Amino acid sequence: MKITSIEVKQYVKELDPPFKAAWDPKPRKKFASTLVYVHTDEGITGVGSGDLMTGFEGHEHLFIGQDPFAIERHSQVLDNIDFHYGRCWPLDIALWDLIGKATGQPVYKxxxxxxxxxxxxxxxxxxxxxxxxxxxxxxxxxxxxxxxxxxxxxxxxxxxxxxxxxxxxxxxxxxxxxxxxxxxxxxxxxxxxxxxxxxxxxxxxxxxxxxxxxxxxxxxxxxxxxxxxxxxxxxxxxxxxxxxxxxxxxxxxxxxxxxxxxxxxxxxxxxxxxxxxxxxxxxxxxxxxxxxxxxxxxxxxxxxxxxxxxxxxxxxxxxxxxxxxxxxxxxxxxxxxxxxxxxxxxxMSDKPGLGFELDEEALRQYEVGSAYFGEKE
CATH class of the missing domain: 3.20.20.120 (Enolase-like C-terminal domain)
Incomplete structure (x- = not known):
């Protein structure tokens, strides 16, 4: 199995009424989510999220063509990116989701x-x-x-x-x-x-x-x-x-x-x-x-x-x-x-990977931007 492409997409939902977080004096009128999709040549896709993936663009070639199971190697590369540029750890989450789906096991197992x-x-x-x-x-x-x-x-x-x-x-x-x-x-x-x-x-x-x-x-x-x-x-x-x-x-x-x-x-x-x-x-x-x-x-x-x-x-x-x-x-x-x-x-359920399903209608409704790296499907 090889990684063929990686997508990074941004989604934003308006919050009405706003959320007044204790740590932030500015009421939050929007909530953004960035999703990273890791595609493979066997048709299995892992999905991760949780941070902005700042600093990832320009480093996608370090993952394209690689075996997604080489998790320690990928983790070291992400740590290097983290040191120099920014936090791209949702890619690690996506790889674990992918590995779980490929093996038919939930990540916690x-x-x-x-x-x-x-x-x-x-x-x-x-x-x-x-x-x-x-x-x-x-x-x-x-x-x-x-x-x-x-x-x-x-x-x-x-x-x-x-x-x-x-x-x-x-x-x-x-x-x-x-x-x-x-x-x-x-x-x-x-x-x-x-x-x-x-x-x-x-x-x-x-x-x-x-x-x-x-x-x-x-x-x-x-x-x-x-x-x-x-x-x-x-x-x-x-x-x-x-x-x-x-x-x-x-x-x-x-x-x-x-x-x-x-x-x-x-x-x-x-x-x-x-x-x-x-x-x-x-x-x-x-x-x-x-x-x-x-x-x-x-x-x-x-x-x-x-x-x-x-x-x-x-x-x-x-x-x-x-x-x-x-x-x-x-x-x-x-x-x-x-x-x-x-x-x-x-x-915990026994669903493979992280065990979630994306709402395709919501994805279409809330998407505000995307970037695609690697081979086109």
Whole structure:
């Protein structure tokens, strides 16, 4: 089998009403998805998504004519492109989808099949008042979820803590609560200072009183030393790593003991191939692997297959904050939206590859651009 061509297509859906993400002061009026299609001479096509494929054009010749099963070779080439130009990891996702289809196996079984299910935690994304967040949390309980994540980003962190207090009061011990401090990275226009170690310690100690399961990104993503200090100074789990792009970052974090929970996203930081290695590294060091999944339904599925295959963590992130962020908004290119069952669990199917089908009508409706590399079909 040989790769004959690669397509990269962009799709955009208007969001009405807009999504006001906690980490972005500009309301999001559109949601874009980039899909990469890897075609072969045997008529099998793998599909990946989750990032923009920036930097891929001009490097397509490094893959055309190659055996798609040479995944370690392709991963190294993508890592080289990542270093010089940009993130093209959805191609790795597409190759795993292709390999699964070619072998008739779901990707999670090819990766190890430690389990076929995992609990989802409802990962919220909007800043709302304490009473609104508490009402939404109670609905999560009714919908079968066992955990949720609250994002911080009020001007005064005490207002953020008040939200957690109200949620804990509303749901008691029916939900594990995670908190994302949103201090790990910035949007391009954000010049405000992030927390320092002392502020992170103060917040962590307040959240300890509320039995918070983990505190995510309380310090900048490369402040490995102070994250390790924070872990030593508090009893709460410290999570992070969603935007650390390269394997040496995770080696250094594990060496320094920076985190309890590591969150590399296969769509952003190494594809399935390299993130599996990161997960093996951090779990062998006694830590948890629970990836970030805020891209789209295909990116979520790729992280899900890896997590059920190898992760020791009881939870995987499920971006969900109705009515502003729901599967129909995120997964508009798919025939079936990705969501857990009534018990808040993802149960894996035996469909080959990543197990999704594209909605051809939606693809025609939302396509805004494309590029084609290689032999014409």
């Amino acid at each position: 090819l990766l190890g099949a430690k389990s076929n299910k995992i609990n989802a935690y409802a990962s919220t994304g909007e800043i709302v008042t304490p009473d609104v967040r508490a009402e939404r949390a109670k609905q999560f309980v009714e919908d079968g979820y066992k955990a949720m994540k609250i994002r911080f980003h009020h001007e005064d962190v005490r207002d953020d803590i008040s939200v957690v207090e109200e949620v804990r009061k509303a749901v008691g011990d029916q939900l594990d609560i995670m908190v994302d401090a949103n201090q790990g990275w910035k949007m391009p226009w954000d010049t405000e200072r992030t927390w320092d170690l002392k502020q992170a310690v103060q917040v962590a100690r307040e959240l300890e009183k509320l039995n918070v399961y983990w505190l995510e990104e309380p310090l900048p993503a490369h402040d490995f030393k102070n994250m390790a200090k924070l872990r030593e100074m508090t009893n709460i789990r410290i999570a992070g790593g969603e935007m650390n792009r390269r394997w040496p970052d995770f080696r250094e974090m594990t060496n320094q003991g920076s985190l309890d929970v590591y969150q590399p996203d296969v769509a952003l930081a190494g594809g399935i191939t390299k993130v599996k290695k990161i997960a093996d590294l951090v779990q062998s060091s006694g830590h948890m692997f629970s990836p970030h999944t805020w891209s789209n339904g295909i990116g979520l599925l790729a992280n899900l297959h890896l997590s059920v295959a190898i992760s020791d963590c009881p939870y995987i992130e499920f971006p969900y904050d109705p009515p502003v962020w729901t599967p129909d908004r995120r997964d508009y290119v798919l025939k079936e939206f990705i969501q857990p069952n009534e018990n808040g669990e993802f149960i």
